[in-house]
Amino acid sequence: MRNLNNEFIEMLRNEVKPAVGCTEPVALALACAKCKELLGEEVIENKMFVSPSIYKNGMCVGIPGTERLGLKIAAAIGIVAGNSENGLSVLEGTSQEQIKEAEELMDAGRLSISPADTTEKVFIEIEFKGQNSTAKVRIREKHDNFTFLEKDGNIILNKENKSKSVQKDTEATKTLMDDATLEEIIKNVEALNYEDIKFLKNGVDMNLNMAKEGLNHKLGIGVGYGIKENMEEGIIGNDIINSAMMLTAGASDARMAGVDMPVMSSNGSGNHGLTAILPLVAYVEKFPQSDERLCKALALSHLTTAYIKNFTGRLSAMCGCGVAAATGATAGIAWLMDEDVEHISGAVRNAVADLSGMICDGAKSGCAIKLSSAAASAVRNALLAKNGNYAKTVNGIVAEDVDTTIRNLGRVSDRGMTITDTVILDVMNDMNKAN
Incomplete structure (x- = not known):
């Protein structure tokens, strides 16, 4: 068993x-903020390209x-008010004056955002031109990972792979999780x-605060709010499962509605963070645990999510929140x-079979x-497995061992659902055009 404590931390x-x-x-706002900072003047012309996966996820x-x-509007806020040093919190604390200016910039119709011709899941390229300078x-790979910076033709940063033909299984792109096992993660x-x-x-406090917003106010569809109402009316019980549903959905209601509060993300996604954290919080609210045990359980949740995402991809046609983070x-x-x-x-094998x-x-x-x-x-x-209720043999894509199961899930997601992702985006584009 490898000692991976430092690597996992x-x-x-x-x-x-x-x-x-x-x-x-x-991520787009962050890239725009950085490009505007490099440019150092008003943006006169702009070209923005994002991967189809980012285009899909940011559309609605x-x-x-x-x-x-x-x-x-995210790009506009990044240009008007963004500070790249804030990372994934680049939108936090934007003033109403700045929001108004960003909306005016958006409404002027001069922002150009197009899907990039790439198979990469996370890819953003920004080109700004001002009166005197240009910047790119x-x-x-990751939502806050700058790989290339350029001003006036002078390269400031370039940490991109020189050869795009390098395959994932070569040493050049090997990750810690490629050879990991779930048992190894648990023991570490x-x-x-x-x-x-x-x-x-800290993620517990952040995500609970977002959940409270969604439970105190009917935001978005109001899923968490609706579950809470049904609990209060005695239609459903206030048990662990319903409490986990309520907290997690309530936080997502508020976050997807655009509430200006931070959440703790996991593996590049705020909704992954909600799903990786809040069901555990619901359990601990019913069965109190020490902070140390809770943090170790959270570490296992985040690292198992990372283990799965290593094979399914950073973004995919599968719902990462519903598959990776829930697992x-x-x-x-x-x-x-x-x-x-x-x-x-x-x-975990039950979860893969389920989701x-x-x-x-x-x-x-x-x-x-x-x-x-x-x-x-x-x-x-988790409850089913506690009593030994899980498949003991091959069960669809679920193998007899958990690590092969996770790799099978990755094959289906990464190699098997590429066309699915394309069709989903086509359907969404068609509906947007119709409206």
Whole structure:
């Protein structure tokens, strides 16, 4: 068993970060802010290219501070008010005067955003031209990962791969999770020093605050609000599953509506963070745990999510919140239930069997419905496994061992659903044109 404590702590610090607003339009705003800073003057001409996955995810989502939806208003705010040093919180604290200026910029019809001709999941390229200067930036692989910066033809940063023909299984692109096992993750998490991971508790507070917004006010579709009403009327019980659904959906309702508050993200997504954290919070509210145990369970949830995302891709045709993050939460809850490695593995295999068909059709108010299903599934599958209720043999794409199961899920998502993603985007574009 490898000792990966330091590597996992570094991964948690890199992948569990505060974010304000949906991370796809936020990444575009971040890129625009950086490009404007490099330019150092008013933007006269602009060209913006984003990967089809970012284009899809940013099309219909609310943006903090404004009632507008989508990528153009996010880009406009990035140009007008963005500070790239704020990272994925680049939209936080924008004043109403700045919002008004950004809306005017958007309404002027001079912003050019197009899908890039790329198979990369996370790709943003911005080109700005001013009266005296030009600037270009690129983000690749992760939502806040700048790989290229240029001003007036002078390259300031270039950390892009020189050869795009390098395959994923070569040493040049090998990741820590390529050879990982779930047992290895569990054992390393159990050995982590609490002082190194207690920052994960901040995510509980952030995401609970967002949930309270969605439960106190009917925002978006009002999924969490509606579940709370049904609880109060005695139609459904205030049990762990319904509580997990309520908290997670309520937070998504508020976030997708554009509430200007941070959440703790996971693996580049705020909704992943909600799903990876809040079902565990619902469990702990019913069965209190020490902060150390909660943080270790959160670490397991985030790292299991990262393990799955390593194979399914950063963005995909599968709903990452409903598949990867919910499966991570399943592992975390099973661990809090004192299940051993075999039973946690069974819970994860249950989750893959349960959730693997959930598609991603972009960030929007309806995500709250998917997150409610994901949260319920996380608790249910952990409970089933606790009593030994999981498949002991091959079961569809679910293999006899959990690690092969996760890799099978990755094959279906990364290689099998590329055309699905294209069709989803085509359908969404057709509906937007019709409206």
